[in-house]
Amino acid sequence: MKSSFLIAASAIAATMTAGAPVSAQVATGEMGALTPDQQQFFGLYKELIETNTTQSSGSCTQAAQQIADRLTAAGMAPENVTVFTVPEHPEDGGVVAVYPGTSSTEEPMLLLGHIDVVEAKRSDWERDPFKLVEENGYYYARGAVDDKAMSAIWADTLVRFAEAGYKPKRTVKMALTCGEETDTAFNGAQYLANEKRDWIDAAFALNEGGGGRTDGKGHLMVQTIQVGEKIYQDYKLVATNPGGHSSQPVPNNAIYEMAGALERIGSYDFPAEFNDTTRAFFQKSAAMRKDETGAAMKALVNDLGDEDAMAIVNKDKALHSMLRTTCVATTIEGGHAVNALPQRVEANVNCRIFPGHTPEEVKEQLAKLVDDPNITITLAREDKPLAKSPPLDPALIGPMETLAAKYFPGVPVLPSMSTGATDGLYMSAVGIPTYGVPSVWGDPDGNGVHGLNERVEVKALYTARDYLYDLVKTLAG
Missing domain, CATH: 3.30.70.360 (Alpha-Beta Plaits)
Structure with a gap:
């Protein structure tokens, strides 16, 4: 249906020139050996990548169950982890998790992601699209970016919370759904918004749609926050x-x-x-x-x-x-x-x-x-809600910018409106302001998202994991 990563990259490209200041260029490139907690994340990410979740032959339900099993194994109460399906679409399931907060006054926050991916033909790819391959500082696979990177990070965040016994003030909810990439498919985010609102009700949601852009020469130039979409x-x-x-x-x-x-x-x-x-x-x-x-x-x-x-x-x-x-x-x-x-x-x-x-x-x-x-x-369709732009809320944008200065020092952070569409549409339509947060960075060619040989820079993935984990903790209190 779309690639927020590509759309954000296109908007970012419009801000860059060859004469951009050196102070706004964070070096990308190789990273060291993975720490034990990074290795644990890699296992989750790899399992999600290598579970085929295409509309034609995959199963989001299988992927959702695998994530649910990891959450409960980490210590989350089984009653707070729900794998959902509908009878008409048994393979298009998703997972909702609720990590309880301690405050009775702070409203919950929602982490939104989609685990379905665009179709990928093995005969067209240089590598098997459903096997995670590391080459030259990149992970290659369908969904390496869109959107299994963010979905894996959200699930990993709750795993880390549970293992550490972390007690946030604000309840943290997570919804990883199917159907975002195929416009005529059963859409899990729409189903939750319309039929299971209490499962995902929140003061705001964090979603795909933001992201960074390099100059193609090893320097990160800019990060964006998606604040609204067409x-x-x-x-x-x-x-x-x-x-x-x-x-x-x-x-x-x-x-x-x-x-x-x-x-x-x-x-x-x-x-x-x-x-x-x-x-x-x-x-x-x-x-x-x-x-x-x-x-x-x-x-x-x-x-x-x-x-x-x-x-x-x-x-x-x-x-x-x-x-x-x-x-x-x-x-x-x-x-x-x-x-x-x-x-x-x-x-x-x-x-x-x-x-x-x-x-x-x-x-x-x-x-x-x-x-x-x-x-x-x-x-052609009359069942889609109208996207509503969220406010440029300093209470949310401020922490995003502050933490970006820590993880992407010297790199400007721009608010942007997506010219495409995300599942944030369904959240905003029911009154949950949804923001596409800074995340992995990509190269000027779009990293093969929605195309051939999709890839993500290894350092970009683990830096985004650290940034988003801290962002969730900060906003959760």
């Missing part, structure tokens, strides 16, 4: 026609009508706008850059109507998308015979809607652009 919505456009024999063409042709409609949509730019998160991103990014794009970003913060500055910023696809709703044609199908006039053409237009607007608003705008009574426009 609304994902597909629209189905249909043109119909009586058709006829292709030897006698007529002007009224469903293919031509659809082509004209899509061309009008493709040439339209939705109005630019800021919210608190994107304005902060532009402000901080502009201060980092020493090129014309940095100057243009600064100018837009002062005046969003600056056409010259907008023309420069719009050259970067990530920045262009961050400033507005975007709609793009993604599939088209039509005609029924090579020697007949087309009777039906159907196209999908995928929109990523800027927070604060609704799918119905965008549908109305598309109808105005198409301006053709022979083309109908409907929502």
Whole structure:
């Protein structure tokens, strides 16, 4: 469905220049031998990686049970660890764990992750995608980043809490679910939000969506905190026609009508706008850059109507998308015979809607652009909730930044709005503000996430483990 890691990396890339200050470059690279507790984490991570959790042939339920077994073996009470499934989707299960706090006034926090992965064909990969392989300072496997790295870290955090007998003030909940990567699959996060709200109810949630980016030359350049995301919505456009024999063409042709409609949509730019998160991103990014794009970003913060500055910023696809709703044609199908006039053409237009607007608003705008009574426009799905952007809460953002200064010294931390989508959508829709936290770093090529030979730098994984463990302890009190 998406890769938050790739989307974050794309946004981060827009902030970097060759002239970035040396003080903002933490060296990556080799790390020493694993300590005993790191070896324990590696065992959990490896088991999760090597359990196939693809939609086609895997089992999230098996992976969830393996994690549950580790939690109870560490000392968590069995009644606080639940593996859940629904009868219609027995292999799409997940695990919910509750680590009790001591305070009766502090609301719980939620650690959210997904354990399903994108499909991976062995014949396409250089290595077996479901065997964890270490080479040249990287771990290779499907899910090495998205999202088994964070899911393993969350589970490992509760294992460490239980083994140490740690007593936080705030109850810490964890939900590792299936269905995030396949839009039509049973989605565990949506199920929990709608059907088992009491299991995951919390004051806030920590999720994927943040992350770091290197310059590709061994230096970490930036970390991000995802504070909000766009609304994902597909629209189905249909043109119909009586058709006829292709030897006698007529002007009224469903293919031509659809082509004209899509061309009008493709040439339209939705109005630019800021919210608190994107304005902060532009402000901080502009201060980092020493090129014309940095100057243009600064100018837009002062005046969003600056056409010259907008023309420069719009050259970067990530920045262009961050400033507005975007709609793009993604599939088209039509005609029924090579020697007949087309009777039906159907196209999908995928929109990523800027927070604060609704799918119905965008549908109305598309109808105005198409301006053709022979083309109908409907929502391809009407069951998705609207993503709600969380606040830039200093009580949460502050500790994230403070600990980032410890683990990623000198590296700027930027708030960002994802132009894609995560399962945080379902949490925010029921009133649980959800943040994508700083985590593993990646390289400019995206590390093969959703593609071939997915990998994570070993040092990035263990540094993220330490950072996130401390973050959870800090926020739990």
